[in-house]
Amino acid sequence: MPAQSSYEYHQIRDPDFPIIFHQETLNYEESGVLAHWHENIELLWFVDGRGAVVIDSVRVEAGPGELVMIDSNRLHRIFALSAACCYYCLIVDKAFCERFGIPVGEARLKTSADSGRLRGLYGAIASEMAQKQPHYKAAVLAGVLALLAELYRNYMDRAPGLFPNREQTNRSRMVRGAISFLRRSYQQPLTIDDICREVGFSKFYFCRVFHEATGKTVVDYLNFLRCENAQLLLASGRCNVRESAERCGFHNDSYFTRIYKQQIGELPSETMRKQG
Template identity: 30%
Template sequence: MPEVKPCLIDTEKVAYIDRPEAISNRTALHEEIEIKCFYEGSATLLVESRTVCVKAGDVVVINPYEFHATVDTGTERGKYHLFMLPLDYFAGIPGLDLQELFFTRGKAFQTLFADDGELHALLMRVAREVQQEQAAGDVMIKGLLTQVFALLLRRGLAAGERTAPEKSVLRRFPVIDPAMRCIKTSYAESLTVERLAALCGVSKHYFCRTFKAVTGKSAMEYLRHFRLRVANALLTGTNRGVAEIAVSCGFEDQNYFSRCYKQYYGETPSQSRARNLNDRLDG
């Protein structure tokens, strides 16, 4: 069997990369739809407030402006093909107006499609088309991706309605993007409002006001909640000690970590771990 190589499809230009997660210039919040097609190993992702555990054969969809990150659990990350599609990719194709879907109807795709063989096979075919570079490859890729999104719509959208960001808020996303990327990659470090504002090249006052307008939270509250979500993923997905997890997530004081954790999750770190273990045994 030929070796499977990860590929990135970015808008209408196709490029190869060795590790999709190594792209450093992608924004933390982007309008494009991002699809990860996992073909080897496993991974733990954070998508907004959700923890998503994935394995080979799964497909993950990141909707526009959803904050997402991969949790470093200390094991080798799963391998996947990455697809980034702008909302006008299917312009002119009836029923696939993604701008209208997200920003007018307030809808979104569900995040995880687990063990969806039909969807996964289509995306793997797209990846092979990218690698083979055959005649009319662009036409074939667009046709396959049209089938992919028809399946996504047929599988059903996420429950409820999402509030699309207002245009005035959308214009502010690029301002805080450096801070969002820093939180995503350097949450274990001692981060301050001053440092995040400096990364964004704006004053502390303007940064705080803009960050709150975009996320609905202060920068420090957002950082704390992100750290707690990473900690929860490590508590339920690894055997690391609570103290080690606290430090690795940026909490130098274990007691403070436990208080914050209980306030956010309604239970202590040890209780979360025990409950998760019981759930797995019962399952």
């Protein structure tokens, strides 16, 4: 799964089937799925190994059979806690939910659940998606609605102390604003002071909160964005190593090569060679 690092736009290819469903495996030595957010609800069902999901600043650990619920517009990242961690990911279009009175944008769910009924509902969806028998889409949508109804009936987070307070909301907004700024500006020379001015917070506070939310320092995050985009240019065959580096904000070839190897796991020349 490509790492995402900002607002994640979900393109629903079939408006009559407004879900995204896939299975993912993360390895312990990998960085996992980087922090991102989106307006749709996301439901994870862990089936093998152990993983962790950081939702805003709350860390939720999960093992086989457990569900993790990620509300609309909440910053989150996922990583493995065991050698390999396997889970299903179900993303449901917000407009589809609201059409049936599911308050995705208003109410909050508990972050995790371990329930035989939820496993049964989720498992039926996974089975239909795998087998794709006649009329499976109708069966999947019926299953999704049943799963959402169960969640919003019995797993609403009504504890006032667990809802984000103003400081938590501001922290999340600050990190999301910084990520968006980095996505727009990674090609330009940037300092931490530049980013702090953009989000309006002090350097010490910003760097601490950013690391807590994303699991990376600001510099590491920026380097990953630059290398991720350089990888796309190299893989396309349109740019050589130096051109890819310059277009993504690196102005020293040896530094780019070292950071690229660190972030991507191979040399830039190796990425180019794969396209030869």
